[in-house]
Amino acid sequence: MTAASPGPPPASGAWRPEDPAGQRQFLTLFAAPDRPLELELGGTLSPVVLAYETWGELDRTGSNAVLVAHALTGDSHAAGPAGPGHRYPGWWDHSIGPGKDIDTNRWFVVCPNVLGGCQGTTGPSSAAPDGRPYGSRFPRITIRDQVAVEAAMADALGIDRWAAVIGGSMGGMRALEWAVGHPDRLELAVVVACGAAASAEEIGLCSVQNEAIRADPAFRGGDYYGAAPGEGPHRGMGIARRIGHLSYRSEAELQARFGRASQPGENPLAGTAEAGSAGEVQGAGDVGSGGGAQGRYAVESYLDHHADKLARRFDAGSYVVLSEAMNHHDVGRGRGGLGAALGGVRCRVAVAGIDSDRLYPLRLQQELAELLPGRPEVTVISSMYGHDSFLIESEAVGRFIRTALQGGGGAGVVEERAG
DSSP: OOOOOSSOOOSOOOOOTTSOOTTOEEEEESOSTTSOEEOTTSOEEOOEEEEEEEESOOOTTSOOEEEEEOOTTOOSOOSSOOBTTBSSOOTTTTTEETTSSEETTTOEEEEEOOTTOSSSSSSTTSBOTTSSBOGGGSOOOOHHHHHHHHHHHHHHHTOSSBSEEEEETHHHHHHHHHHHHSTTSBSEEEEESOOSBOOHHHHHHHHHHHHHHHTSGGGGGGOOTTOOTTOSTHHHHHHHHHHHHHHHSOHHHHHHHTTTOBOTTBOGGGSSBOTTOHHHHHHHHTTTOTTTTOOOBHHHHHHHHHHHHHHTTOOHHHHHHHHHHHHTOBTTTTTTOHHHHHHTOOSEEEEEEETTOSSSOHHHHHHHHHHSTTOOOEEEEEOSSGGGHHHHOHHHHHHHHHHHHTTOOOSSEEEEEOO
């Protein structure tokens, strides 16, 4: 868990038990042999270790607990500084803390690392009961399985009912699943930048990314955890990350930010890097760049950077498992369809979307709201940053969350101007 440095990336960026725990706390759930986690698609898991972090204090009535659910490559470190055990500051640090939008002077905030993740909770990189990493043996899971683990966590922490479950992207899927599958266990679901079911395009994009990882010979079918640095599936995951990152941002932002500019010191038209930049370009090649020492456009360098960054903090096995769980997302499955499932929601639901989001376009949030009791308002966050605006636009997203927690809302569409 040290800071990123030159050199080949590790076979996996997963947190290991010998690494500093940082602010993580741990629960062991479903440990009794006769009470394993029953998975929706078949099979069981036992035990399940869950890593989580908390902020604030649970009040005497246990009524002030807020669950924050992270997205695909997030983790339990939603707030707080970087340090031992935490490579980067909290991914929602701008919104969680004393006096912030999710005010920890009032709320007891809990953020778990999701089932199938790689930052302390049981996932493909974790040790199975036989002591070896699960790897290819890790079962298929769904968003419902992840929420089942979160419900067991709530039981262990003495939380009967959440004041709110808040999440964006994959976290929003879990907030919805809480509202549909555990309707008596939350007062409010705050859903940002997702839909009620995965769309065809979302499934296609995730599937292509997973195929890029599986096609990397270093993936070894999922059993690569003993590989030396530089010999893991970072090339395949690097390609997957590049594809994913393009879908997370908007065309307008990429054009305004990069246009056709070359990376400084490089000449894409010459076919090779200019003097002084070969080392940097070769480093990009370590995470799947097809260019080797070829000069790059600035946008290529940007994607190379994000590919390398992810290889040093995440795990390819978790990327595949969690992407497939997102593909399976459908709150209406086995419940009579989306209309019947969402029509039975009993908590308040606050819904927000982003006008430049091409991965989870606004129509998905609007369709979701139309099926919920009372047709709650859809807050439209106007931003050029695409899907990632739920992480970037701290003021607009923060205002939306704060208003929802204060009980605000009404009919119609509300527009939040970012910045």
